[in-house]
Amino acid sequence: xxxxxxxxxxxxxxxxxxxxxxxxxxxxxxxxxxxxxxxxxxxxxxxxxxxxxxxxxxxxxxxxxxxxxxxxxxxxxxxxxxxxxxxxxxxxxxxxxxxxxxxxxxxxxxxxxxxxxxxxxxxxxxxxxxxxxxxxxxxxxxxxxxxxxxxxxxxxxxxxxxxxxxxxxxxxxxxxxxxxxxxxxxxxxxxxxxxxxxxxxxxxxxxxxxxxxxxxxxxxxxxxxxxxxxxxxxxxxxxxxxxxxxxxxxxxxxxxxxxxxxxxxxxxxxxxxxxxxxxxxxxxxxxxxxxxxxxxxxxxxxxxxxxxxxxxxxxxxxxxxxxxxxxxxxxxxxxxxxxxxxxxxxxxxxxxxxxxxxxxxxxxxxxxxxx
Amino acid sequence: xxxxxxxxxxxxxxxxxxxxxxxxxxxxxxxxxxxxxxxxxxxxxxxxxxxxxxxxxxxxxxxxxxxxxxxxxxxxxxxxxxxx
Numbered sequence: 001x002x003x004x005x006x007x008x009x010x011x012x013x014x015x016x017x018x019x020x021x022x023x024x025x026x027x028x029x030x031x032x033x034x035x036x037x038x039x040x041x042x043x044x045x046x047x048x049x050x051x052x053x054x055x056x057x058x059x060x061x062x063x064x065x066x067x068x069x070x071x072x073x074x075x076x077x078x079x080x081x082x083x084x085x086x087x088x089x090x091x092x093x094x095x096x097x098x099x100x101x102x103x104x105x106x107x108x109x110x111x112x113x114x115x116x117x118x119x120x121x122x123x124x125x126x127x128x129x130x131x132x133x134x135x136x137x138x139x140x141x142x143x144x145x146x147x148x149x150x151x152x153x154x155x156x157x158x159x160x161x162x163x164x165x166x167x168x169x170x171x172x173x174x175x176x177x178x179x180x181x182x183x184x185x186x187x188x189x190x191x192x193x194x195x196x197x198x199x200x201x202x203x204x205x206x207x208x209x210x211x212x213x214x215x216x217x218x219x220x221x222x223x224x225x226x227x228x229x230x231x232x233x234x235x236x237x238x239x240x241x242x243x244x245x246x247x248x249x250x251x252x253x254x255x256x257x258x259x260x261x262x263x264x265x266x267x268x269x270x271x272x273x274x275x276x277x278x279x280x281x282x283x284x285x286x287x288x289x290x291x292x293x294x295x296x297x298x299x300x301x302x303x304x305x306x307x308x309x310x311x312x313x314x315x316x317x318x319x320x321x322x323x324x325x326x327x328x329x330x331x332x333x334x335x336x337x338x339x340x341x342x343x344x345x346x347x348x349x350x351x352x353x354x355x356x357x358x359x360x361x362x363x364x365x366x367x368x369x370x371x
Numbered sequence: 372x373x374x375x376x377x378x379x380x381x382x383x384x385x386x387x388x389x390x391x392x393x394x395x396x397x398x399x400x401x402x403x404x405x406x407x408x409x410x411x412x413x414x415x416x417x418x419x420x421x422x423x424x425x426x427x428x429x430x431x432x433x434x435x436x437x438x439x440x441x442x443x444x445x446x447x448x449x450x451x452x453x454x455x
Contacts, residue, residue, distance in 0.1 A: 141404030227444035257441030
């Protein structure tokens with residue numbers, strides 16, 4: 001209740017701000033927003049780190065069905081083999097598969113774009129349904145784009161081999177974004193999001209530690225969060241560009257997070273585009289997180305996602321234009337590789353007694369076609 | 372809770388109506404767009420897009436969402452994945 005009231009209060013402020021903004025940005029006359037291009041994407045994704053391997057294919061097709069309307073369908077598969085530190089210290093290794101289907105429609109009217117979408121994700125013990133509405137509007141002669149978005153989610157949480165366990169989680173997300181052309185070479189964006197969660201927000205498998213003994217974790221049933229992200233990108237003039245971003249996050253579980261990223265992109269010849277980036281993330285722990293609690297409290301968790309840690313990632317991407325017929329179609333082959341290092345400050349590896357850390361690799365191969 | 376869940380979409384719908392119908396009727400002639408459409412060629416290049424391919428970005432966002440405490444405000448439509 002408190003979480004939703006807080007989100008509502010923020011939404012009132014956002015609505016008031018938007019009203020003022022619209023009054024200021026009327027200049028520029030009528031333009032027409034473009035529908036997203038007809039696209040097909042095929043992806044093979046692999047994550048490997050911390051004892052977890054998750055991989056699978058994903059497909060996306062977007063096709064316009066009239067001048068102003070396009071449909072997008074996608075399928076995403078995650079085949080997970082989990083022998084993470086939580087699993088090996090309290091349970092046994094397992095495998096499971098997640099399937100996600102999504103369908104959305106884009107409608108363009110004058111210089112506005114409206115997107116209505118839904119998705120459903122299924123795992124043996126977790127079902128999640130999402131519905132979203134996003135609206136963007138070009139204003140100020142096309143120099144500014146204002147975007148509003150809303151997502152509503154409903155999850156069903158179950159526990160393998162425990163048919164008596166079943167719980168729900170509900171999610172609300174409210175987004176406001178502003179993209180601004182600054183100069184012929186520079187562009188920036190500001191995105192704000194308020195998130196509210198209600199229901200079962202933990203894992204029925206995970207154990208906390210109290211006086212050294214394993215007990216089921218106990219999480220609050222509400223969580224409310226705010227995130228603000230600033231991004232800037234500049235053309236350096238030699239067919240290359242730099243980018244920088246910063247995100248601030250905080251929530252009612254008292255987690256505060258900072259995300260920073262620096263990137264550089266460059267063309268090599270006519271067919272190659274390369275990107276490299278460095279990302280740093282740091283957060284403080286949730287108020288009820290404890291590696292080994294020394295008192296009995298209402299809430300207690302040893303979920304390391306809620307602990308104090310930082311991670312550093314170095315990533316690279318390459319895109320090669322395989323076939324191109326200007327104005328007709330373009331097919332690109334792409335690859336991406338990221339290595340990230342996670343270092344935990346207050347999460348002990350129970351096998352060694354040391355602070356836990358691990359490295360993770362993200363690998364992607366994908367084909368994109370625009371028509 | 373029930374009141375909030377109804378009020379918020381209503382406000383969103385109001386804001387959407389303002390976005391769709393209200394923009395071109397306002398005027399503030401003192402500020403003109405200072406980057407003309409013909410000056411935006413370099414900004415239209417794929418190298419200048421914040422987001423190029425939705426599927427691979429969704430994958431990376433999912434990997435981060437389930438490992439880091441922070442979420443949201445990444446500018447991705449739909450608001451990330453519904454999974455644990």
